Amino acid sequence: MGFFSVLGDMFRIFKHVFRQVFVRPFTSLYPFEDRYYPERTRGRHIHIREKCTACSQCVRACPVVAIRIDKEDKMYEKDAALYFDYSRCIFCGLCVEACRFDSLFHTPIVDLSEGERDDLLYGPDKIETLERDPLEWRGRRFR
Ligand code: SF4
Ligand code: SF4
Structure with a gap:
């Protein structure tokens, strides 16, 4: 291996x-910044x-x-x-496929982590809106 060959390798x-x-990093500051997910993500x-x-x-x-x-809980004539x-x-998507009335959809929101397991139960107040409470855990805010 000649001197110029080594020099060429070092130059490369x-x-x-x-x-x-100078290139932009591929990483993002998740969870402090939202990540991009494709539109068809099953979140x-x-x-x-x-x-x-x-x-x-x-x-x-x-x-x-x-x-x-809960069919007793009605806001409209036929809903529940x-x-x-x-x-x-x-997140298999079978419930969304089964809905023939365009009433149920996935969203691209996948960061559902909570500090408490009970908070993973989404009732009507959470499942009907995309607004989210900020997630705070051990004194830090994550979203
Ligand atoms: S709730 Fe929907 S997406 Fe989740 S497991 Fe059941 S059918 Fe699949
Ligand atoms: S399948 Fe659709 S219309 Fe039927 S109960 Fe579920 S969300 Fe409502």
Whole structure:
């Protein structure tokens, strides 16, 4: 291996190192910054209650019994309240496929971590809106 060959290799290495100093990092400051997820990501659901007919097809389709329906809780003529247990949900999408009334959708929101397990139960107050409370744990705020 000649002197100029070694010199060429070193030049290529330094060129690569120098270039990396100026490229934008691929990492993001998650969870302090939101990450991008594709539109079709199967994240947490949203329930459009105006369109719901309380047919229970979503409940029947769920293979892990993660959805409970309360037909007594009505806001419109035919709807019902849904409760999602995200400690059970495997985000398979079968409930959304089963809904024939465009009442249930996935959203690209996947960061559902909570400090307490009970907070993973999404009742009507949480499943009908995308607004979220800030997550605080051990004195730090994560979203
Ligand atoms: S995504 Fe799958 S596991 Fe989750 S609630 Fe719907 S059917 Fe059940
Ligand atoms: S969300 Fe859809 S499938 Fe579930 S009860 Fe309502 S209309 Fe039926």
